Amino acid sequence: MREPATFLASAAFTIFTTGCTIIAHELSADLRGLLVAVTGHHWLSVSALAAALFVTSSLLLAGSESIRRTLKAEDIALWSRVLMAVTMFMTLGCLMVYTIHYISG
């Protein structure tokens, strides 16, 4: 039987990595160029990356008991809070990066 909480852990990992990629591609023209080169549009590449990360991490967590044990991936209370914290932190981070970008012209 699959542990329900593992999907929250996968989502937290995906959102953290995607959020870091979003912030990094705003700060680095090279990374932005790379993302554009992959699919033709940076937004499409970030979307595809998020989908691929979620599927991969979910399969990895579902398939490996040792990773689940190490990450305490069965603790739903822990991972729901981590997911909320990561989402809020990344949302505010993105807003801050674009605000600073706008202010600095």
Added chain:
Amino acid sequence: MPDIIAGLALLLVISGIAAIYHQSWTVHATVAVIALALAIYASATGAMLKGRIKGSSTDVFWLHRRIGVSLGAFVLGSIIYGIWIRLQHADPILSSVHGRLGLIILIGMVLQIVPSLVKKDRAGYRGLHMVLGYLLPAILVIDSAWGLHIGVMSETKYLVLAHSISGGLAALAFVWIILETMYPTEMGLGRARIASFAASLLVIAGCWIAGGYNYLTDYGSNVKPAILAGGYPWAHQILMEAKEHVFIFLPIIALSLSLTIYYLDDDRFAGDRRYRRAIAEIACMALLLVLLMFLMGAIVSKAGNTGLEA
């Protein structure tokens, strides 16, 4: 009788506000959003009465009736307000889908409230009352999104409209999940699963794919240049940039929530409070994200419309 008098007083207050702020569609929208919140509350108390979800209040029937009457006042008030705005512009009242949906909501409300107050034996009418009670919040969401679209944009872009309506219905599905976890019953897990699948489908197909297609094909070439050339360039540079990227988190959250609920068993859902609490927390966060996207989208659309008109 006191409920009816309170409802009529509420209607008078709303009509008075409509008379003072008759040019402002935002006040009409605010009245409609309050009506939507009351419709959800009325559906929840109705479900408590039937035992579909566990009630915490001792007199649910009294609460349900009082909310129903207030909801009727807000729906009628919102419709009077809408008619007033249309008359100000000398537009035919039922020429738009928004107006026709408003009329359907009004008929639905009359069918809900009048027999409930007049009929003593309501046994034969309960089925229709239940179906209408669950349908009304969904129709109100569609009509509110449609009205917001008309208010913010001068033209109807059906893809953007579908994107907004999907977001509104997904928000309703997240509210449904929150209610099922707050007031758990035997059948609650099954219904929460249906609500979570609906939320995932709406977020992925209606919001992610439809919104993304519009962003890639229309927004970048038509709307973005107009916003940047207009008086509110920050609407694109801060809000739209943040929205288009933060939005990507939402399908991931909706999917993880769906899978979490799907793999949950009845024993843990009913017996372990930690699971229900975690699901409710994630659904609340998803709901907040949808509302944030809605607000950002409305501001960006308004800035785009202002830029295109200039």
